[in-house]
Amino acid sequence: MDQERSICGAMASNFIRPRWAALLLLFTVVAVASLQITTKAAFPRWPVFSGSAGLTSESPNDVVLASNDDDPRSCSRFFEGVPRRKVVKSIADFGGVGDGNTSNTETFRQAIRYLRRFGDRGGSQLNVPRGRWLTGSFNLTSNFTLFLEDGAVILGSQDPEEWPIIEPLPSYGRGRERLGGRHISLIHGDGLTNVVITGQNGTIDGQGKMWWELWWNRTLKYTRGHLLELMNSHNILISNLTFLNSPFWTIHPIYCSNVVIKNMTILAPLNAPNTDGIDPDSSTNVCIEDCYIESGDDLVAVKSGWDHYGISMARPSSNIIVRKVSGTTPTCSGVGIGSEMSGGVSNVTIEDMHIWDSAAGVRIKSDKGRGGYIANISISNIKMERVKIPIRFSRGSNDHPDKGWDPNAIPKVKGIYLSNVISLNSTKAPQLKGIEGALFEEICFKNFTILGLLKSTAWQCEFVSGYANEVFPMPCPELQKSGSLLCS
Numbered sequence: 001m002d003q004e005r006s007i008c009g010a011m012a013s014n015f016i017r018p019r020w021a022a023l024l025l026l027f028t029v030v031a032v033a034s035l036q037i038t039t040k041a042a043f044p045r046w047p048v049f050s051g052s053a054g055l056t057s058e059s060p061n062d063v064v065l066a067s068n069d070d071d072p073r074s075c076s077r078f079f080e081g082v083p084r085r086k087v088v089k090s091i092a093d094f095g096g097v098g099d100g101n102t103s104n105t106e107t108f109r110q111a112i113r114y115l116r117r118f119g120d121r122g123g124s125q126l127n128v129p130r131g132r133w134l135t136g137s138f139n140l141t142s143n144f145t146l147f148l149e150d151g152a153v154i155l156g157s158q159d160p161e162e163w164p165i166i167e168p169l170p171s172y173g174r175g176r177e178r179l180g181g182r183h184i185s186l187i188h189g190d191g192l193t194n195v196v197i198t199g200q201n202g203t204i205d206g207q208g209k210m211w212w213e214l215w216w217n218r219t220l221k222y223t224r225g226h227l228l229e230l231m232n233s234h235n236i237l238i239s240n241l242t243f244l245n246s247p248f249w250t251i252h253p254i255y256c257s258n259v260v261i262k263n264m265t266i267l268a269p270l271n272a273p274n275t276d277g278i279d280p281d282s283s284t285n286v287c288i289e290d291c292y293i294e295s296g297d298d299l300v301a302v303k304s305g306w307d308h309y310g311i312s313m314a315r316p317s318s319n320i321i322v323r324k325v326s327g328t329t330p331t332c333s334g335v336g337i338g339s340e341m342s343g344g345v346s347n348v349t350i351e352d353m354h355i356w357d358s359a360a361g362v363r364i365k366s367d368k369g370r371g372g373y374i375a376n377i378s379i380s381n382i383k384m385e386r387v388k389i390p391i392r393f394s395r396g397s398n399d400h401p402d403k404g405w406d407p408n409a410i411p412k413v414k415g416i417y418l419s420n421v422i423s424l425n426s427t428k429a430p431q432l433k434g435i436e437g438a439l440f441e442e443i444c445f446k447n448f449t450i451l452g453l454l455k456s457t458a459w460q461c462e463f464v465s466g467y468a469n470e471v472f473p474m475p476c477p478e479l480q481k482s483g484s485l486l487c488s
């Protein structure tokens with residue numbers, strides 16, 4: 001029977017070949033979802049820095065930067081700064097009503113239509129004051145700041161028609177979950193530059209429960225929308241807010257460059273399907289820093305398109321930095337790479353993470369048909385507690401957009417460097433499964449410790465080669481080319 005249960009990444013289901021309208025192909029996913037007890041840790045405290053992004057000022061020459069802190073490793077320099085906005089309005093100026101019941105869809109759309117005209121005249125800012133502002137989807141504009149004041153909550157509409165259907169992404173060829181188009185995100189942007197979404201810990205709540213139910217009860221007609229999606233955009237800052245209950249992946253920058261996502265709290269129920277935290281997709285120079293995420297799917301997943309659609313579009317994700325991110329996801333991973341990685345993923349740095357009560361710490365997901373590559377991935381200073389499998393390379397999900405996938409399109413994986421990793425109370429040793437005919441090369445472990453494992457659990461390695469120094473417990477023979485300097 002048709003099973004739509006899905007863990008860790010959306011799975012295509014019920015895909016219908018348009019030319020053969022009657023042909024129904026069914027994918028079965030066996031989900032083994034063993035929930036663990038979750039302990040919620042306090043919000044991590046990182047070094048405080050001064051500055052006031054998003055706030056307006058009298059001096060027009062002030063530039064808003066993502067950070068002026070003195071952490072030399074901060075990646076927030078990817079955001080190039082924007083001048084203070086000349087025109088500042090409140091959603092209330094446009095007749096918005098923040099009573100949690102009145103729809104503000106037209107009001108947001110009208111406000112942004114009005115503010116758009118200041119794009120080349122000093123930019124604009126829309127403030128959302130304290131209150132509960134119900135709305136359907138709306139689009140942002142360039143040289144624009146959306147600022148959620150203390151106590152401001154934007155609520156996603158419960159009417160699917162307020163999340164209209166848009167074209168599928170070219171690197172996916174179809175909606176990720178259903179054929180054809182997909183629901184637009186609650187907050188959307190295409191072809192924008194210099195956008196800031198920030199505030200005083202205001203909240204954007206997608207109220208995704210209705211969408212998760214449509215998924216669970218198999219009545220979803222089109223792929224669910226994201227909470228925030230930006231396409232083809234450059235120089236973006238998303239900071240200091242709380243995002244809740246996304247219908248689907250929470251923040252999805254695709255075909256973007258210079259995106260900083262900093263000091264965000266992203267929450268969804270731990271069983272909410274495919275509520276990934278942040279998914280940089282076919283994007284470059286992305287910084288994800290100081291974020292706390294708990295959700296029903298990967299906290300962060302780096303992607304670059306799906307099978308032949310991603311291969312022909314060939315838009316890689318590169319220069320992605322994920323640092324000081326913490327959180328939990330009981331059935332998925334702290335950071336995932338893939339499974340959609342057909343445009344290539346390279347030069348990813350993952351550091352200073354704390355992950356607990358999760359299925360995997362870092363997981364690299366690929367398969368036959370994906371093509372593409374994963375190269376130069378550095379993972380260091382990671383602390384895991386009660387993470388079942390600390391490091392996992394997996395394959396074989398058999399999840400393809402349509403019959404057009406090429407079984408000879410084998411991904412290349414080279415250069416995965418793990419160092420200074422400690423995992424406490426894991427239940428399994430690393431599982432590193434490459435793909436037959438495509439050895440995963442230069443897989444290097446250095447100062448990597450897993451404590452609390454049963455003596456009987458061993459590393460599982462297939463089609464991988466690499467090096468291990470200061471690794472406990474004893475790694476698989478495939479990684480025992482020790483003494484090599486290549487690993488440093």
Ligand SMILES: *[C@@H]1O[C@H](CO)[C@@H](O)[C@H](O)[C@H]1NC(C)=O
Pocket residue numbers: 049050051052053054065066067198239240262263
């Ligand atoms: C976040 O808010 C703090 C406190 O208002 C402010 O100092 C900082 O500049 C903001 N950071 C970003 C990246 O918006």
Ligand SMILES: *[C@@H]1O[C@H](CO)[C@@H](O)[C@H](O)[C@H]1NC(C)=O
Pocket residue numbers: 101102103
């Ligand atoms: C909520 O809004 C609907 C229409 O949008 C209206 O019919 C209803 O009376 C409102 N309820 C409250 C409690 O304001």
Ligand SMILES: *[C@@H]1O[C@H](CO)[C@@H](O)[C@H](O)[C@H]1NC(C)=O
Pocket residue numbers: 083118119120121142143193194
């Ligand atoms: C945004 O502002 C910059 C100046 O800061 C200007 O050069 C650019 O044309 C503006 N973009 C749009 C789309 O108005």
Ligand SMILES: *[C@@H]1O[C@H](CO)[C@@H](O)[C@H](O)[C@H]1NC(C)=O
Pocket residue numbers: 109137138139166188189190
């Ligand atoms: C928002 O932009 C998308 C394309 O990116 C477009 O299809 C949609 O109609 C726009 N929505 C509004 C309300 O303008």
Ligand SMILES: *[C@@H]1O[C@H](CO)[C@@H](O)[C@H](O)[C@H]1NC(C)=O
Pocket residue numbers: 046047048049199200201202240241242263
């Ligand atoms: C992080 O954001 C919160 C509001 O969400 C703010 O109070 C705090 O100052 C910010 N921290 C930093 C280091 O900017």
Ligand SMILES: *[C@@H]1O[C@H](CO)[C@@H](O)[C@H](O)[C@H]1NC(C)=O
Pocket residue numbers: 043201203242265
């Ligand atoms: C921001 O608000 C959310 C939800 O209201 C809360 O869980 C979180 O602790 C707050 N964060 C900060 C830094 O105040």
Ligand SMILES: *[C@@H]1O[C@H](CO)[C@@H](O)[C@H](O)[C@H]1NC(C)=O
Pocket residue numbers: 209210211213214217219
């Ligand atoms: C499926 O869930 C949706 C959203 O909650 C609900 O409106 C619908 O009645 C449900 N359908 C079935 C067949 O259970």
Ligand SMILES: *[C@@H]1O[C@H](CO)[C@@H](O)[C@H](O)[C@H]1NC(C)=O
Pocket residue numbers: 319321347349
């Ligand atoms: C890879 O990323 C690092 C920063 O993490 C950067 O210094 C380097 O230039 C990048 N390499 C390429 C080829 O872009």
Ligand SMILES: *[C@@H]1O[C@H](CO)[C@@H](O)[C@H](O)[C@H]1NC(C)=O
Pocket residue numbers: 347348349376377378
């Ligand atoms: C590989 O990544 C490291 C660390 O992120 C970076 O310093 C180096 O420049 C990268 N190498 C290439 C060829 O991009």
Ligand SMILES: *[C@@H]1O[C@H](CO)[C@@H](O)[C@H](O)[C@H]1NC(C)=O
Pocket residue numbers: 381382419420421422447
């Ligand atoms: C090894 O890794 C642990 C855990 O991250 C760290 O505390 C320790 O300092 C590292 N040791 C060396 C020699 O780098």
Ligand SMILES: *[C@@H]1O[C@H](CO)[C@@H](O)[C@H](O)[C@H]1NC(C)=O
Pocket residue numbers: 424425451452
């Ligand atoms: C977790 O690990 C700690 C330290 O290694 C150990 O003392 C404790 O017994 C472990 N707990 C479980 C449930 O395995």
